[in-house]
Amino acid sequence: MKRVLSGIQPTGNLHLGNYLGAIKNFVSMQNSYECFYMLADLHAITVRVEPKDLKENILSTAAAFLASGLDEKKNIIFSQSSVRAHSELSWILNCTARVGWLNRMTQFKEKAGSNKEKASVGLYTYPILMAADILVYQATHVPVGEDQKQHLELCRDIAIKFNNDYGKDFFNIPEPIIPDISARVMSLRDGLKKMSKSDESDLSRINLTDSKEQIVQKIKKAKTDSEPINEDIFNEKSKRFEAQNLISIYADLKSESNKKILSQFEGKNFSEFKKDFTDLLIEYISPISDKIDLLRKNEDHLLKILKNGQEKASNVADKTMKDVKNIIGLSL
Numbered sequence: 001m002k003r004v005l006s007g008i009q010p011t012g013n014l015h016l017g018n019y020l021g022a023i024k025n026f027v028s029m030q031n032s033y034e035c036f037y038m039l040a041d042l043h044a045i046t047v048r049v050e051p052k053d054l055k056e057n058i059l060s061t062a063a064a065f066l067a068s069g070l071d072e073k074k075n076i077i078f079s080q081s082s083v084r085a086h087s088e089l090s091w092i093l094n095c096t097a098r099v100g101w102l103n104r105m106t107q108f109k110e111k112a113g114s115n116k117e118k119a120s121v122g123l124y125t126y127p128i129l130m131a132a133d134i135l136v137y138q139a140t141h142v143p144v145g146e147d148q149k150q151h152l153e154l155c156r157d158i159a160i161k162f163n164n165d166y167g168k169d170f171f172n173i174p175e176p177i178i179p180d181i182s183a184r185v186m187s188l189r190d191g192l193k194k195m196s197k198s199d200e201s202d203l204s205r206i207n208l209t210d211s212k213e214q215i216v217q218k219i220k221k222a223k224t225d226s227e228p229i230n231e232d233i234f235n236e237k238s239k240r241f242e243a244q245n246l247i248s249i250y251a252d253l254k255s256e257s258n259k260k261i262l263s264q265f266e267g268k269n270f271s272e273f274k275k276d277f278t279d280l281l282i283e284y285i286s287p288i289s290d291k292i293d294l295l296r297k298n299e300d301h302l303l304k305i306l307k308n309g310q311e312k313a314s315n316v317a318d319k320t321m322k323d324v325k326n327i328i329g330l331s332l
């Protein structure tokens with residue numbers, strides 16, 4: 001059986017990077033895999049968050065999942081904190097993972113920055129909770145953006161060590177599924193920085209809730225260069241990072257190759273490209289944004305979907321925990 005687990009932190013408005021890097025893949029898998037999609041609210045509290053904001057973000061992220069095309073009847077959609085087995089398995093895997101492995105995680109270094117001593121322990125052990133999220137469902141596949149690749153490798157290492165330590169072929173070793181084009185969508189203001197919910201500048205990202213006017217403004221202000229569009233953009237030495245980003249996003253939205261889009265706009269300048277790009281984004285984002293708005297107004301409906309997801313996810317996760325406890329001698 002092919003089983004998928006993935007999730008998104010409810011840390012604010014989802015953006016085009018989350019959509020192209022993760023959600024679009026989630027949607028395409030719902031017909032051929034058994035899918036578990038979680039709102040990773042335990043991951044969200046690794047940094048300080050206001051309780052009222054967290055609750056709102058959980059509901060709006062659930063609305064964004066559905067508005068982007070995830071069908072609640074085909075997928076198990078739930079909040080991570082509502083299934084206790086995630087935290088329980090996480091502790092056990094804390095005892096399997098090695099400190100040296102965690103010390104190599106680049107995302108912790110990026111997120112903690114120069115203030116490592118003051119970062120939460122949760123931010124440091126985040127990849128172990130992520131391993132528990134995946135392994136508690138014995139997921140075979142995990143669709144993620146490029147930034148999560150290292151964490152997934154750690155998850156595989158933890159599963160292999162657990163199996164070796166206890167001499168059992170118990171945990172499945174999951175495979176990542178990383179999109180070809182939009183594995184890493186970059187900021188609209190800086191082509192070397194990942195598009196991110198936590199970037200201080202809202203101009204750096206297209207949110208799934210942005211209005212047409214906001215999209216127009218953000219693309220108008222998106223950083224580009226004064227050179228015309230040509231094949232050189234993807235040349236390693238060109239350093240035209242912002243140009244690469246916009247062309248790649250366009251190509252992904254059109255389901256075309258970068259090469260095809262480059263030949264379509266060959267010789268034109270970015271002001272011309274931006275007009276088409278804005279129209280394409282509006283065509284894509286506006287229906288999602290309208291649906292989020294509508295779904296968010298029906299809180300009872302969202303809560304019912306999450307409750308149903310919790311029950312189904314718990315059934316599977318509790319069974320894994322029972323087996324894990326048996327294997328390690330914790331069941332009396």
Ligand code: AQP
Pocket residue numbers: 007008009011017018019020021022040143144145146147148182183184185186194195196197198199
């Ligand atoms: N810029 C991106 N390009 C491609 N994929 C991306 N993802 C995130 N940003 C990009 C993918 O979205 C999924 C969910 O990510 P997340 O929200 O759980 O955590 P994150 O990667 O830390 O995302 P953000 O937006 O940067 O959140 P904040 O600012 O709160 O930390 C993952 O599959 C991720 O790869």
